[in-house]
Each structure stands twice: as structure tokens, then as C-alpha cells.
Amino acid sequence: MRPIRFIIDQDTELHLLTEHDAAAIFSLIEQNRPYLRKWLPWVDYTRSVEDERAFIRSLQGQYLENNGFACGIWYRGQITGTISYHPINWTQRKVEIGYWLAANYQGRGLMRKS
Structure with missing residues (x-):
């Protein structure tokens, strides 16, 4: 899958998640688990990098089926959390948004921008 990026501003980008992001995301989850x-x-239930990699593969399947997508939120070159849009209901034109952000990145407006 080709990398897809959404540049929000000079400090903030969204990147469509790929399996290459699994270790960085798992590390962030570990640091923020409590x-x-x-x-x-x-x-x-996310106990290893492989668990995260498997989850990202499932998200990639949603993307390929045009049923949702998930992005990593990058701030000043660091992964800070994720935001996802799934499942997309094309008939009713609605979607659920899921997100999480590491504790030390709260209060910077990252979710509002994302």
C-alpha cells in the first residue's frame, strides 16, 4: 500500500496507517496504557507489536473495501495517537469516528485539527 499523508499544518500530519507503524504505535500504547x-x-488485548500489526492489517482491509480508514497523528515528527473513520455506511451517509491521543499531547488542539 502506498503511503498516504494529509498535511494539516507545519507541525501536524495524518498518515494512513501501515504495518510499518506497528512498533511505534505499540510503544505509544505501552507508555500510555494506564x-x-x-x-x-x-x-x-494489545499485548505485542504483532497484535498491533494484525489490527493495522484489518484496518487496511477496511480501506481497500472502501469501508473505513485509520491514520496515525504525527506532531513534529512524533506519533501521538490515531484517528479512524469506520465503518462507513454509504447508504445512510454516516461514519463513526474513533480516536486516542497520548496523555502528554493533550491540550494542543491535535484532535480538533485531525
């Missing part, structure tokens, strides 16, 4: 656990039940 914080993320409050809201996201999947955190305790």
Missing part, C-alpha cells in the same frame, strides 16, 4: 485503559477496552 491512561488509555480508562476509555479503551482494547488496550488490554
Whole structure:
């Protein structure tokens, strides 16, 4: 899959997730596990880089089926969290948005921009 980027501003970009992002995202989850656990039940089921890689593969399948997509949120060259749009219901023209952001990147307007 070819890398896809959305440049938000000089500091912030969204990148369509690929398997190459799995280690960086897993590391961020590990660093923020107690914080993320409050809201996201999947955190305790993501126990390895391979778990994250498998999840990204499932997201890539949604993208290829035109049923959703997920991006990493990059701020000043660092991965800070993710935002995803899935599943897309084309008939009713609606989508669910899921997101999470590392604790130390809160309050910078990153989610609002994303």
C-alpha cells in the first residue's frame, strides 16, 4: 500500500496507517496504557507489536473495501495517537469516528485539527 499523508499544518500530519507503524504505535500504547485503559477496552488485548500489526492489517482491509480508514497523528515528527473513520455506511451517509491521543499531547488542539 502506498503511503498516504494529509498535511494539516507545519507541525501536524495524518498518515494512513501501515504495518510499518506497528512498533511505534505499540510503544505509544505501552507508555500510555494506564491512561488509555480508562476509555479503551482494547488496550488490554494489545499485548505485542504483532497484535498491533494484525489490527493495522484489518484496518487496511477496511480501506481497500472502501469501508473505513485509520491514520496515525504525527506532531513534529512524533506519533501521538490515531484517528479512524469506520465503518462507513454509504447508504445512510454516516461514519463513526474513533480516536486516542497520548496523555502528554493533550491540550494542543491535535484532535480538533485531525
